[in-house]
Amino acid sequence: EDQVTQSPEALRLQEGESSSLNCSYTVSGLRGLFWYRQDPGKGPEFLFTLYSAGEEKEKERLKATLTKKESFLHITAPKPEDSATYLCAVREESNDYKLSFGAGTTVTVRA
Amino acid sequence: EADIYQTPRYLVIGTGKKITLECSQTMGHDKMYWYQQDPGMELHLIHYSYGVNSTEKGDLSSESTVSRIRTEHFPLTLESARPSHTSQYLCASSAPGQGYNEQFFGPGTRLTVL
Numbered sequence: 001e002d003q004v005t006q007s008p009e010a011l012r013l014q015e016g017e018s019s020s021l022n023c024s025y026t027v028s029g030l031r032g033l034f035w036y037r038q039d040p041g042k043g044p045e046f047l048f049t050l051y052s053a054g055e056e057k058e059k060e061r062l063k064a065t066l067t068k069k070e071s072f073l074h075i076t077a078p079k080p081e082d083s084a085t086y087l088c089a090v091r092e093e094s095n096d097y098k099l100s101f102g103a104g105t106t107v108t109v110r111a
Numbered sequence: 112e113a114d115i116y117q118t119p120r121y122l123v124i125g126t127g128k129k130i131t132l133e134c135s136q137t138m139g140h141d142k143m144y145w146y147q148q149d150p151g152m153e154l155h156l157i158h159y160s161y162g163v164n165s166t167e168k169g170d171l172s173s174e175s176t177v178s179r180i181r182t183e184h185f186p187l188t189l190e191s192a193r194p195s196h197t198s199q200y201l202c203a204s205s206a207p208g209q210g211y212n213e214q215f216f217g218p219g220t221r222l223t224v225l
Contacts, residue, residue, distance in 0.1 A: 009151075041219070041221075043217050098169070101146075101155075102153060
């Protein structure tokens, strides 16, 4: 059973064209939801942790939000350097330190 | 910036060979993890460790084994590599701050078994 589903699988944007990525999750008790950025051939890089519905975090052109069933990663006025795969992961209260990852959304920003 | 290292970065090897993927971190983190990632797919946890002399199997069944003799070192070993082991292997670590929530990842080892 999939715990984390990300959509869309791929997103092509023009530079400056804002958009949102979705992460839907199914867990019995959420201990935290995490966003990572992964560049080709590299390991994931931590971006945000969200703990409760209504929480928001921002970093440069990225803003993450959380509801009881899903999280959104908003990219405002993206630049080509924002091109990457964005991964969402959740940690359940019943799991010690283990993260369940989605398959990611690959974002390509054209100049 | 996270200091977690993996070697080799790329490995092409024949079936039946024994291989060890190295992972080291200089942050003094007690929790360490190994993930397997195929192209376009989720990361799957295959092993983790709470600290020295602690190792646990993850959610994805794996024929690999791990050891944790020193805090900074968490190697993964395949006794007899097979083509089905071809994948990217990612090592990560975390610390008590914020409840171990932030995991720092190494650059990964891309393994190809012929």
